[in-house]
Amino acid sequence: MKKKIYLDNAATTPISKPVLADLMDKFKNDYGNASTMYSLGRKSHAILDHSRHIIAKSINAKDHEIIFTSGGTESDNTAIMQTAEARKNLGNHIITTSIEHEAVLRPLQFLQKKGFRVTYLPVDENGNISLDDFKNALDDQTILVTIMTGNNEVGSRMPIHQIGEILKNHQAWFHTDAVQAYGLLNIDVKRDHIDMLSTSAHKLNGPKMIGFLYKRDGINFPSFIKGGDQEDKRRAGTENIPQISGFATAVKNLPPATKDKLQKRYYGFKKQIIAGLKKEHVDFEINGSLSKDNLQHVFNLWIKGVSTYVMQTDLDLAGIEISGGSACTAGSLKPSHVLTAMFGKNSPRLHESIRVSFGRFTTKSDIDALIKNIAKVVRHTKKTKRDEIK
Numbered sequence: 001m002k003k004k005i006y007l008d009n010a011a012t013t014p015i016s017k018p019v020l021a022d023l024m025d026k027f028k029n030d031y032g033n034a035s036t037m038y039s040l041g042r043k044s045h046a047i048l049d050h051s052r053h054i055i056a057k058s059i060n061a062k063d064h065e066i067i068f069t070s071g072g073t074e075s076d077n078t079a080i081m082q083t084a085e086a087r088k089n090l091g092n093h094i095i096t097t098s099i100e101h102e103a104v105l106r107p108l109q110f111l112q113k114k115g116f117r118v119t120y121l122p123v124d125e126n127g128n129i130s131l132d133d134f135k136n137a138l139d140d141q142t143i144l145v146t147i148m149t150g151n152n153e154v155g156s157r158m159p160i161h162q163i164g165e166i167l168k169n170h171q172a173w174f175h176t177d178a179v180q181a182y183g184l185l186n187i188d189v190k191r192d193h194i195d196m197l198s199t200s201a202h203k204l205n206g207p208k209m210i211g212f213l214y215k216r217d218g219i220n221f222p223s224f225i226k227g228g229d230q231e232d233k234r235r236a237g238t239e240n241i242p243q244i245s246g247f248a249t250a251v252k253n254l255p256p257a258t259k260d261k262l263q264k265r266y267y268g269f270k271k272q273i274i275a276g277l278k279k280e281h282v283d284f285e286i287n288g289s290l291s292k293d294n295l296q297h298v299f300n301l302w303i304k305g306v307s308t309y310v311m312q313t314d315l316d317l318a319g320i321e322i323s324g325g326s327a328c329t330a331g332s333l334k335p336s337h338v339l340t341a342m343f344g345k346n347s348p349r350l351h352e353s354i355r356v357s358f359g360r361f362t363t364k365s366d367i368d369a370l371i372k373n374i375a376k377v378v379r380h381t382k383k384t385k386r387d388e389i390k
Contacts, residue, residue, distance in 0.1 A: 002319040005366045009203075009359030010152050010180060010298050011323055015246075016205040022249045023207060026242035033176075034239050035230060045240045051248035056140050056210060059197065060188040065212045065321040067234050068244055073103040075198030075213035076146075078224040078235075079175040080107045083144045083196075085118060086221035090171060091141030097121045097129055097158070098341040099151055103198075104177055105337075108146075112333035117141070123341050126289040127156030134163060149181035149197075153338040153355055154201070155298035157181075164193030173219060179203055180295055183361040184263055195219050196286045204252030205360060216284035266296035266358045269367050273356070275297065276371030282378050287339060288351055292337070300339075301357045302349045303374065306381045311354050314377040320370055323355040 015023075026047070033041030034048045049063070056063045069075045080203055084094070093279065096108060098120045119137040129147075130345050138145075150157050160176055163385045169173045175196040178187060197218060200211040215234070227236030253339060255272030270290065277284050287300035303311055308324040324336070335350035340341055343349050356370065 001303035005369055007321045007356050007358065007362065007366065007370060008273070008321050008323045009362070010355065011203045013205045014209065014361060015207060015360050016250065016253060017254055019073065019206055019246045019249045022244045023242050027074055030241055034241060035228070047245050048239055049287065051244045054248040055102070055251055060190050061214050061215060064232065065214055065216060067215055067231050068204060068239060069211045069235060070209050071202070071211040071215050072177065072198050072200035074224070075211050076103040076177055078108050078213055079196040079198060080104065080111070080144065080146055082224050083173055083175070084111050087143040087173070091143045091293045092138060093117045093119070093141040094144045094303035095119045095121065095134065095137050095142060096146050097123065097148065099123055099127060099338045100146070100148055101152060101177055104146055105147070123156070125342050126291070127154040127160060127338070127342055129149055131159055131162055137165065138166070138172070140168065145172050146175040146177070148293040149176050149178040149185065149187070151338060152180045152298065153336060154300045154342070155294065155295040156288055157273070157293050160194070161192045163190045168193050180298070183254055184295055186259055189214055189216070192381065201247040201250055202334050204250050204254055207243045210240060210247050212356065245267050245330065263296045267292060269358050269362065270296065270299050272367050273371060276368070277374065280375035281370060282375050287342065287349060297358045300353060301356065302353045303378065304352060305380055307351055308353055310381060311374070311377055315373055318373045323357070324353070384387065
């Protein structure tokens with residue numbers, strides 16, 4: 001059977017062995033409800049507290065500032081929708097970027113229909129915003145700034161620290177979607193003056209359907225999900241102890257030194273792809289930049305003359321799994337809003353680009369196979385077009 005090569009780690013990551021072992025142990029032995037008073041419940045509550053401490057420490061937060069959620073989408077929606085509701089008496093203006101994840105863009109579009117003003121900061125061809133644009137957009141009616149830490153399609157980093165500094169003396173709360181960045185960057189919410197931060201475990205070899213929302217002391221709004229008093233009355237619903245424990249195990253397996261090492265390794269994969277495609281005489285360009293400050297696990301390429309659909313399909317037949325953009329919109333024929341924002345709606349890049357994303361289990365031989373097969377698809381496509389002309 002042909003070996004599958006998985007290169008879509010920005011969409012999700014395979015669960016690691018330590019996380020899987022922890023999940024199985026907790027599902028079997030620690031099924032108690034953490035809100036109950038008997039021993040099984042108390043044990044579950046102790047696991048909950050321990051996991052919260054591990055995760056809070058990873059971003060330099062206090063334990064009680066971590067709220068467990070079902071994932072990044074719920075965390076983003078909670079931060080955005082509840083801030084708008086809680087602060088509407090102070091203003092109706094929100095600032096974001098044009099390349100945010102749909103979990104941010106769609107609640108903002110909903111709020112626009114309710115009368116809120118939203119400024120979508122433009123980006124350049126490297127996927128970066130201008131701090132001058134941000135400063136010019138900020139006004140006395142701005143109640144929320146929601147800007148991602150790093151982009152999920154092209155890997156560009158946003159100037160989070162500078163934005164946090166600017167907002168220190170402004171009424172606006174600062175939220176960042178760190179779903180793609182959390183497993184790879186060393187994040188410090190105090191250093192960067194972040195008020196709210198969203199993450200998801202399945203991006204760092206943890207389980208799906210579990211994430212957290214960091215909410216700084218002093219940021220107050222009611223629970224987004226109505227029901228019981230779990231998570232100190234901030235998020236209703238029985239806590240999923242096995243998933244939460246698995247999340248904490250995934251975090252423990254990614255200390256700062258490991259993150260730095262992975263970033264360097266992934267940058268090496270990018271250089272390997274560039275050199276390999278040039279050797280194979282593939283006509284391509286990078287969507288974004290090779291900046292060492294970027295999220296290195298994401299690599300977006302314009303393979304000139306080959307449609308995204310053809311490249312994805314042919315690579316899949318060869319056992320190589322990559323993406324045409326965000327996994328949340330990959331099933332749609334709609335062009336990537338990220339590439340549209342970067343290059344315009346008429347650019348051929350929108351229909352001829354692929355996203356390759358690396359993970360902890362990616363090898364150099366996987367990258368060699370990718371290069372070989374991209375070149376094969378390009379040669380076959382060119383031959384087919386020549387035959388059609390004849």
